[in-house]
Amino acid sequence: xxxDLEALYTDLHKHPELSFHETRTAGxxxxxxxxxxxxxEEGIGVTGVVGVLRNGEGPVVWLRADMDALPVEEQTGLAxxxxxxxxxxxxxxxxVMHACGHDMHVTALIGALERLVEQRADxxxxxxxxxxxxxxxxxxxxAMIADGVLERFPRPEVVLGQHVTPLxxxxxxxxxxxxxxxxxxLTVTMHGxxxxxxxxxxxxxxxVMAAAAVMRLQTVVSRETDPRDVAVVTVGSIHAGLKHNIxxxxxRLELSLRYPDDxxxxxxxxxxxxxxxxxxQAxxxxxxxxxxxxxxxPPTINDAEATARVSAAVERALGAGTxxxxxxxxxxxDVSWFAREAGVPLVFWFFGGIDPHAYAAAVxxxxxxxxxxxxxxxxFAPVPRPxxxxxxxxxxAAAREFLDPVQGTGVRRSLER
Ligand code: ZN
Ligand code: ZN
Numbered sequence: 001x002x003x004d005l006e007a008l009y010t011d012l013h014k015h016p017e018l019s020f021h022e023t024r025t026a027g028x029x030x031x032x033x034x035x036x037x038x039x040x041e042e043g044i045g046v047t048g049v050v051g052v053l054r055n056g057e058g059p060v061v062w063l064r065a066d067m068d069a070l071p072v073e074e075q076t077g078l079a080x081x082x083x084x085x086x087x088x089x090x091x092x093x094x095x096v097m098h099a100c101g102h103d104m105h106v107t108a109l110i111g112a113l114e115r116l117v118e119q120r121a122d123x124x125x126x127x128x129x130x131x132x133x134x135x136x137x138x139x140x141x142x143a144m145i146a147d148g149v150l151e152r153f154p155r156p157e158v159v160l161g162q163h164v165t166p167l168x169x170x171x172x173x174x175x176x177x178x179x180x181x182x183x184x185x186l187t188v189t190m191h192g193x194x195x196x197x198x199x200x201x202x203x204x205x206x207x208v209m210a211a212a213a214v215m216r217l218q219t220v221v222s223r224e225t226d227p228r229d230v231a232v233v234t235v236g237s238i239h240a241g242l243k244h245n246i247x248x249x250x251x252r253l254e255l256s257l258r259y260p261d262d263x264x265x266x267x268x269x270x271x272x273x274x275x276x277x278x279x280x281q282a283x284x285x286x287x288x289x290x291x292x293x294x295x296x297x298p299p300t301i302n303d304a305e306a307t308a309r310v311s312a313a314v315e316r317a318l319g320a321g322t323x324x325x326x327x328x329x330x331x332x333x334d335v336s337w338f339a340r341e342a343g344v345p346l347v348f349w350f351f352g353g354i355d356p357h358a359y360a361a362a363v364x365x366x367x368x369x370x371x372x373x374x375x376x377x378x379x380f381a382p383v384p385r386p387x388x389x390x391x392x393x394x395x396x397a398a399a400r401e402f403l404d405p406v407q408g409t410g411v412r413r414s415l416e417r
Pocket of ligand 1: 100136
């Protein structure tokens, strides 16, 4: 009897769990993997699940799905909308929603595994299912690696993954090279000297220092980055002081930086640090700013040859014209840690989840940004049908491309780059 994937999806959607708290989701995934005959281990990298499908000699293909949800209050009005709550790292109780669509990724992975099991007479090799926690923290992949996922299970020869996105259903977006940017999250403390608001001359005002730094930081992109290149410098948080007439001792900034590759990362980080130090100096600060990296994510770089193979395989499965180049996304992912650590090719693609008629109407009306909710929006609502089926077909077809065919030529296609 086949798995009711739509029921699985709506159940996962209704019961979202925050990063590193995905115990129910992990249990459900592990149950399905076991029922399909995979060797399953749980608790890898806190809540991660690994399933191994051994099917004779041949390449080892990793299929990765992330499973965590976000602290967002769902506003979709769907019958299966979430009313769940969870505990944020701060200790606060927060609403929880699958606002990034990771419930779709888990569902599609289980569906693809079911299909590969059904087709097992036609291929040989090993498929490893990676159900990863805490992508939204940028920490889940690293936690699984730290827990020995590359040593305890068959090492990958290629890593494949996918993300649901606001494109029309049936459209697959993938490009060779940088698919998603690298990013760093920095917390910066600018140190001044506090005092009475009526006696500014006796203080070193960190508010003015921080304000000048925020404005000057805009020039990293506008004046120092080649207009043909992509970079983002966002100051997402600024905090200083408690009262009108007290000049505080310090100001705190939180920065989000994005770039397409490691070289651009080094350039932007150096410029940001230079400006922060120079503004502190310009204000006469006695202590240089403190800069702490809270998280760092590598660029998601798709291997060119493997991407060409995935594109061709997915087009064969879904039809001509279904695969497009969506350009580089300035969002970031931690999937590439697996491929980087193993030194193997990665292919990570996007699959549309939006009703094609609604999408076309929004394009025609010039209201795409307003009318089509994106990932992380409280209104993000991929249509289950046929998005699930597309995700299953794309992942299964991509996996088969790298596994050995049992019939036909019997020649193993090389994974060498
Ligand atoms: Zn997300
Ligand atoms: Zn996501």
